[in-house]
Amino acid sequence: MKFGGTSVADASRFKDVFNIVLGASRSDKGMPVIVLSAMTGVTNALIDCANTAANGNAAAALEKLETIKQRHYQVVTEIIPDSSQELLISALDVDFNRLSVLLQGIAYLGELSKRSLDAISGCGELLSSKIFSAYAISQEAPAVFLDARTVMITSDDYGKAVPNMKELTAKSKKEITPHLQKGKWVITQGFIGATADGVTTTLGRGGSDYTASLIGAAINADEIQIWTDVDGMMTADPRLIPDARPIATVTFQAASELAYFGAKVLHPLTIKPAVEKNIPVRIINTLNPTSPGTLIVERADNGETVCAIACKKGQTAIFIESAKMLMASGFLAQIFNIFARHETSIDLITTSEVSVSLTVDNTDKLPQIEEELKQLGDVSVMQDLAIIAVVGRNFRAESGIAARIFKALSSINVTMISHGASSINISLVVSNKDVEQAIKLLHAEFFALTAVRS
Ligand code: ADP
Ligand code: ASP
Numbered sequence: 001m002k003f004g005g006t007s008v009a010d011a012s013r014f015k016d017v018f019n020i021v022l023g024a025s026r027s028d029k030g031m032p033v034i035v036l037s038a039m040t041g042v043t044n045a046l047i048d049c050a051n052t053a054a055n056g057n058a059a060a061a062l063e064k065l066e067t068i069k070q071r072h073y074q075v076v077t078e079i080i081p082d083s084s085q086e087l088l089i090s091a092l093d094v095d096f097n098r099l100s101v102l103l104q105g106i107a108y109l110g111e112l113s114k115r116s117l118d119a120i121s122g123c124g125e126l127l128s129s130k131i132f133s134a135y136a137i138s139q140e141a142p143a144v145f146l147d148a149r150t151v152m153i154t155s156d157d158y159g160k161a162v163p164n165m166k167e168l169t170a171k172s173k174k175e176i177t178p179h180l181q182k183g184k185w186v187i188t189q190g191f192i193g194a195t196a197d198g199v200t201t202t203l204g205r206g207g208s209d210y211t212a213s214l215i216g217a218a219i220n221a222d223e224i225q226i227w228t229d230v231d232g233m234m235t236a237d238p239r240l241i242p243d244a245r246p247i248a249t250v251t252f253q254a255a256s257e258l259a260y261f262g263a264k265v266l267h268p269l270t271i272k273p274a275v276e277k278n279i280p281v282r283i284i285n286t287l288n289p290t291s292p293g294t295l296i297v298e299r300a301d302n303g304e305t306v307c308a309i310a311c312k313k314g315q316t317a318i319f320i321e322s323a324k325m326l327m328a329s330g331f332l333a334q335i336f337n338i339f340a341r342h343e344t345s346i347d348l349i350t351t352s353e354v355s356v357s358l359t360v361d362n363t364d365k366l367p368q369i370e371e372e373l374k375q376l377g378d379v380s381v382m383q384d385l386a387i388i389a390v391v392g393r394n395f396r397a398e399s400g401i402a403a404r405i406f407k408a409l410s411s412i413n414v415t416m417i418s419h420g421a422s423s424i425n426i427s428l429v430v431s432n433k434d435v436e437q438a439i440k441l442l443h444a445e446f447f448a449l450t451a452v453r454s
């Protein structure tokens with residue numbers, strides 16, 4: 001059971017989470033592992049502290065840290081019985097003192113490495129889980145606190161560390177399963193891990209979902225539950241489309257595409273461990289726990305042809321045109337090689353006989369890539385684009401989907417279209433400024449109609 005930041009936003013939410021876990025532990029499904037995120041906004045606030053310190057402003061960084069501290073201590077005062085507060089505060093003080101020392105060091109050096117940033121940004125999860133654990137124990141729940149860094153061993157790619165599933169599985173057998181078998185809840189943190197040498201790492205923003213599915217797969221859980229602030233995976237981002245509605249069931253494949261193309265409700269890597277062990281993933285609302293949410297499974301035969309629309313802003317398109325491509329072999333390989341050497345992954349690609357268009361998310365190495373591509377042909381770059389992914393099932397077998405997409409978007413300039421690689425996704429590239437309107441038009445086309453039909 002993974003609870004996101006909004007699920008632990010304040011004292012009363014901590015109590016809600018406790019009641020949800022209590023209910024689950026009384027069912028016949030066995031004991032839960034509880035994976036907690038940082039309180040909402042805390043990871044951003046910690047990163048802000050680190051950046052403030054790196055700019056040499058130690059006093060401002062410490063002041064910001066104090067605000068974070070007071071927010072946590074407020075929750076402690078509200079939910080922890082007086083007799084247990086002192087013990088918990090001294091445990092939290094350890095983290096705040098360490099943060100304070102780290103921030104002062106960063107300000108002194110005027111330098112923030114990715115490794116230091118992980119040591120700071122990963123603290124929010126430790127704080128929220130320590131509070132939740134103390135609260136659960138104060139309510140006489142059979143709770144055990146587990147520092148995720150003892151099981152989640154990762155690479156040293158700070159900020160996007162790669163977990164070692166073999167190690168996690170082996171360590172879970174010792175640190176997690178025996179507790180569950182004894183009827184205990186195991187409370188741990190999402191997002192963080194450690195290298196084999198014990199240095200703190202993070203799995204990337206939004207990575208607590210990924211932690212939950214990794215642990216779920218490691219212990220062969222019956223279900224991986226992602227508790228959040230919406231009623232499941234929805235037909236579009238509800239912040240953009242207020243009448244978006246939850247999808248009852250969706251396949252692993254479609255959920256992965258949606259997550260990859262911007263459905264923030266799920267970290268894009270969450271599905272991978274679940275697929276490997278064929279464990280269902282459920283997305284449920286902490287604020288509405290009786291709603292069924294979305295069940296993500298291997299096969300979901302029912303449902304509409306188009307299940308949801310997602311979007312990812314801030315994309316860059318690169319166009320390579322060259323007469324040399326005409327009838328030549330190995331040209332695409334040369335292009336891919338350049339991107340591979342610069343460790344930049346390509347999201348969408350379309351080709352004609354003399355041109356290649358592709359999009360990338362990460363532009364860190366773009367100047368070098370552009371320079372090398374120029375050896376192959378004329379290169380142009382367009383920025384401030386967005387990818388829209390229309391995801392569903394069996395597009396190849398159904399006619400009319402593309403027609404409906406383009407009819408809906410007749411007033412929008414579409415820069416690129418990609419379909420074919422998968423029969424469940426038609427992707428389009430539009431300007432960032434048009435993306436909201438485009439999603440509204442597409443949502444109205446596909447989901448207003450089905451509402452009328454049903
Ligand atoms: P948590 O803190 O629980 O991890 P997130 O903010 O990471 O929550 O993810 C939940 C948010 O994802 C929702 O509030 C919603 O605005 C956004 N979201 C984007 N696309 C979708 C979608 N297709 N379905 C549901 N939520 C979505
Ligand atoms: N707290 C982390 C973040 O904000 C991880 C997560 O919430 O999933 O990115």
Ligand code: MG
Binds near residue numbers: 206265266267
């Ligand atoms: Mg999230």
